[in-house]
Amino acid sequence: PSIEANTGSLGMGISKAKGIVLANRLAGVERRVFVMTGDGELQEGQFWESLSSAANRGLGEIVAIVDHNKIQSDTWVRNVSNLGDVEAKFRAFGWHVARCDGHDVAALEKTFRALDDVENLPKVIIADTVKGKGVSFMEGPAMADDELYGYHSGAPGEQQYTDGLAELMTTANGLFAELGLGDVRTESRVRNPRREPRKTDNLIAAYEQALLWQGERHRNLVVLDADLVKDCGLVGFSKRHPDRFVECGIAEQDMVSMASGMARRGALPVVHSFACFLSARPNEQIYNQCTEGTKVIYVGSLAGLIPGGPGHSHQSVRDISALRGVPNLSLLEPCMEAEVGALVDYAVNTAVDSVYLRLVSVKWPIPFGYPSHHKVEIGKGWVVRDGDDAICFGYGPWMMASGYEAVEEMEQST
Numbered sequence: 053p054s055i056e057a058n059t060g061s062l063g064m065g066i067s068k069a070k071g072i073v074l075a076n077r078l079a080g081v082e083r084r085v086f087v088m089t090g091d092g093e094l095q096e097g098q099f100w101e102s103l104s105s106a107a108n109r110g111l112g113e114i115v116a117i118v119d120h121n122k123i124q125s126d127t128w129v130r131n132v133s134n135l136g137d138v139e140a141k142f143r144a145f146g147w148h149v150a151r152c153d154g155h156d157v158a159a160l161e162k163t164f165r166a167l168d169d170v171e172n173l174p175k176v177i178i179a180d181t182v183k184g185k186g187v188s189f190m191e192g193p194a195m196a197d198d199e200l201y202g203y204h205s206g207a208p209g210e211q212q213y214t215d216g217l218a219e220l221m222t223t224a225n226g227l228f229a230e231l232g233l234g235d236v237r238t239e240s241r242v243r244n245p246r247r248e249p250r251k252t253d254n255l256i257a258a259y260e261q262a263l264l265w266q267g268e269r270h271r272n273l274v275v276l277d278a279d280l281v282k283d284c285g286l287v288g289f290s291k292r293h294p295d296r297f298v299e300c301g302i303a304e305q306d307m308v309s310m311a312s313g314m315a316r317r318g319a320l321p322v323v324h325s326f327a328c329f330l331s332a333r334p335n336e337q338i339y340n341q342c343t344e345g346t347k348v349i350y351v352g353s354l355a356g357l358i359p360g361g362p363g364h365s366h367q368s369v370r371d372i373s374a375l376r377g378v379p380n381l382s383l384l385e386p387c388m389e390a391e392v393g394a395l396v397d398y399a400v401n402t403a404v405d406s407v408y409l410r411l412v413s414v415k416w417p418i419p420f421g422y423p424s425h426h427k428v429e430i431g432k433g434w435v436v437r438d439g440d441d442a443i444c445f446g447y448g449p450w451m452m453a454s455g456y457e458a459v460e461e462m463e464q465s466t
Contacts, residue, residue, distance in 0.1 A: 056085075061329060061365045062302055063096025065089055066116060070106055073113045087116040092124025092279065095133050095302040100145075106174040107146025114174040115167060116147075119154065121183035123192045124302065125204045125279045131197070132279065132301040142176050154179030186223060187216040200282060252415035253449060256353060258389035259411060260285035262396040263322065267293055270400065274314055276300055276307050278325040283413065284353050286324060308334035308341065308348075315346035320400070327352030327410060331371035335378075342380040342406050349399050350408045355385070358450055359414050371410065380405040382430060385412075387452040390422035398428040416449035419456050 057068050065087040072085050093099060106114055118138070122129050129135060142149045148170045152159040160179070167175050183201065184190030189212070190203045208216060224236045267273050267289055275289050276298045290297040300307035304325055311321035323330070330352040341348055355368045375383060384399065384407060386392045392411075399407040426434045433445070437456055446452050 058363075058365060061333075062090075062093045063098035065099075066102035066106060066114070067098060069114045069116075070102065070109075070111055073111045074109075076113070082113075084113050084115060087114065089116060089118055090124070091118055091120045091122065091129050091135060091138075092132075092302055094118070094135060094138070095124075095279075097303065097305060103142070103145035103147060103174075110172040111174050112170065112172045115164075116174070116176040118176060118178050119181055120178050121181040121192060123183045123195070123201050123204075126200050126281050127279075127299070128195075128197065132299050133303070138178060146173065148173040148175045149178065150175065151178040151180065154181035155185060187219050190216065200287070205283075250417045253389045253418045254415045255386060255389065255392055255411050255449065256283070256285040256413055258386075258392040259351070259396065259409075260288050262393040264288050264292060265393070266396060266400045267296070270320060271296075272318060273320045273322060273400070274298065274311075276311055276321055276323045278302060278304050278307050278329065280325055280353070283326070284324040284351065304329050304333040305337050308337040308350075311348045312337065312341040312344065312346065315341065315348050316344070320347065320349070322349045322351060324351045324353070326366060327355035327368035327371040328366055331368065331374040331408075335374055338375070338381070338406075339378050342378050345380075346406075347404070348406045350381075350406065351411065352408065353411045354413045355410045356412050356448060356450065358412065371408075375408050381408055382406070383408045383410065385410040385447045387447060387449045388418045388422055394422075394426070394428050402428070410448070412449050414449075416453060418449060418453055419460075420452075 056072060057065075066089075069085040069087045076083055076085075089099070120138070124132065135141070139149045139151060148167070150163050150166065152163045154160065160177075163177055167177075183192040184194075184203055188194060190208075192201070195201055207213075221236060221238070228234060228236055263275070263285070267275070274296045275286060275293075277284060277286050277290075278300055279302050281287055281290055281299070286297070290299075298310070300310065307325070308323060311323045314321045330350055338348075338350065352368065352371055354362065354366060355371055357367070357369060360367055372383060375381060382403060382405065384395045386395050386409075395409060399409060420436050423434050436452060437459060439459065444455055446455050
């Protein structure tokens with residue numbers, strides 16, 4: 053009940069807090085507002101835009117807590133956009149700054165209590181933490197400087213889950229014993245049996261191979277990423293061509309405008325993020341680039357309604373509508389692995405203007421094949437299944453597979 057807003061997709065929290073405080077003041081309500089933020093999130097421009105006016109207006113009700121674990125989604129923050137003296141930065145914006153061990157509850161309480169005496173300034177607590185704290189192989193310090201962090205999202209494997217649970221239980225039982233509480237009681241459940249995996253098409257894996265293939269043939273092809281190197285299928289390219297891979301961090305507008313500058317000087321930038329971030333946050337920057345007569349390829353993953361679990365801040369359901377009005381920009385979406393290579397080849401070698409390639413991230417079973425003779429042309433598709441009664445146009449793995457299976461079911465029932 054006390055959580056007013058989800059501040060995703062990053063950078064919005066302080067701005068929302070300012071609005072809440074100003075509305076509270078109008079209503080005569082005295083109430084503190086706490087904002088949780090990560091240190092990777094500090095790469096978003098809106099975060100820094102929001103600081104000065106909070107201090108200028110004396111919004112002392114705001115307390116921000118920076119989870120300073122030094123690791124963003126994929127890698128160390130210092131390797132992407134080093135924060136430098138983060139305390140000095142906040143003070144320069146007029147904020148009161150405190151710092152403590154984010155895992156020490158007593159230190160946290162002491163730090164919060166000390167803020168009671170600071171009335172007319174917004175406050176920030178730099179909480180130094182360890183990402184993955186409590187499970188040794190998940191903890192940030194266990195990660196090498198050039199290694200990707202593997203536990204920001206997704207589920208651990210069977211053995212990792214078992215090993216991690218054992219570590220947590222050992223720690224918890226030790227603490228319970230110190231307090232004379234006995235062992236931690238756990239409850240076991242039998243989960244549903246795993247379904248045998250069907251043969252599925254993996255569009256992200258196919259894209260990774262297609263990008264590598266094009267990268268070998270085009271020395272001017274440069275890949276830009278917004279802290280989603282694993283999710284966008286860029287690990288291979290980043291290792292094979294580190295001189296042509298630019299990790300821009302959680303800063304989509306900066307990334308797109310950087311690509312725009314590259315395109316002006318003869319490079320072919322390929323820009324990556326989740327479709328929801330890439331289509332909306334830098335929409336103005338994409339519009340600006342596309343009207344300059346240059347060519348940039350945009351690739352948005354996690355597009356469409358599935359898997360749905362990431363929620364409305366991360367799952368893109370409006371990227372087509374957000375980008376369809378941009379001039380000189382073609383929108384393409386493959387439905388299977390074989391079509392990914394064909395569309396990437398078209399985007400790189402045939403398209404004159406900019407292209408947005410939309411990728412569904414979930415592996416999906418495809419009940420039909422890609423015609424070997426098909427040549428990608430704007431305005432021309434290919435026949436998935438012949439019939440006489442109706443014609444249905446579609447795109448993407450889920451829609452095409454579902455339509456195909458629906459026809460199969462109808463035929464079997466007649």
